[in-house]
Amino acid sequence: MIRIALGMLQLTGLCLFTYGMNGLSEWLGLNIPGSILGLVILFLLLKFNIIKLKWVEVGGNWLVAELLLFFIPAAVGILQYKDLILGSGYKILIILLTSSSIVMICSGLLAEKLATRKEKAEKNEDAVFLKSNN
């Protein structure tokens, strides 16, 4: 019960923080969405110990765990472009599928090569760390 109340409080805090970041970005004329600015600033605040992890952890983890839920209305929004999809949908699909496949495979394989090379070079204390967190 206390955990739920705490989570709700943190959730509200994160919403207000995001709202503030949107304002800040606009005020500074930054052209960056408040969510991205907020992500970077919250990270820095955590990193420099100005905000403690436990102040945001419960509510923040809720949000992160249900991330997909927040994309659903946007995905339903494709409905508004029914004509576009029916008209050029196959071309769009070919482009998106081909290019994302190539990009995924190239960037993934490159990162795999680079990361394993580094791991091998430095022995694998990190690999153990990563595995234990899965």
Place this chain on the structure above:
Amino acid sequence: MKTLFFLSLTISIYFISKWAYGKTNKIYFSPLVIAPLVIIMFLILFNIPYSSYNEGSKWITALLQPATVALAIPLYRFYPILKKYFVEIILSVLIGSLSAIYLAYLLGKLLKLESTLAHSIIPYSITSPIAMDVVNLIGGVPTITAVFVIMTGVLGMIIGPYYIQLFQIKSDIAKGVLLGTTAHGAGTAKALEIGTGAGAVSSVCMILAAIISFIISPWLMSFIL
């Protein structure tokens, strides 16, 4: 009343599919695959315009921003790893983002896509608020770009794990790069499912891809036009 109905409809379909996905681990039960499909069918069946659905669902979309901010938490927890592999990550994302932009441009030309669409599809692989800014600069339609971005997210969630298996990608760094560079937020959700480490890498890649595309977009404009 309607607001509350569409809100609870979306949330309940989401949790049902999440439960079914957890039980079966079948990709078509993944909440971002099945839930939009079911809701779209529902709206078509009862002849409900998207605008009235969105009266309720916009409250869900509103949480996307704070959820993105909350990605700072895995980032903070995995900072030592991210710092250590930063060069590897940024190099992979740079190659990935540049080829994503070039390929979309090239394929659009090859398939003779109509020019507004061809411009709007270019930033398909970056997170939608920034994609919409980029497309404003290069002369596309932001709302259409948003559709391409979400389509890429859904596609990426489906095919990403398949490629991870096919190419036997083992490191969490590479898994995160593969998903975050192309499939942005949705890919990051998938990466978090694989592990918090991969999720943290993926969110970094999502940010880097957005920054890279944003920086090169003025140059891109002269290249395309």
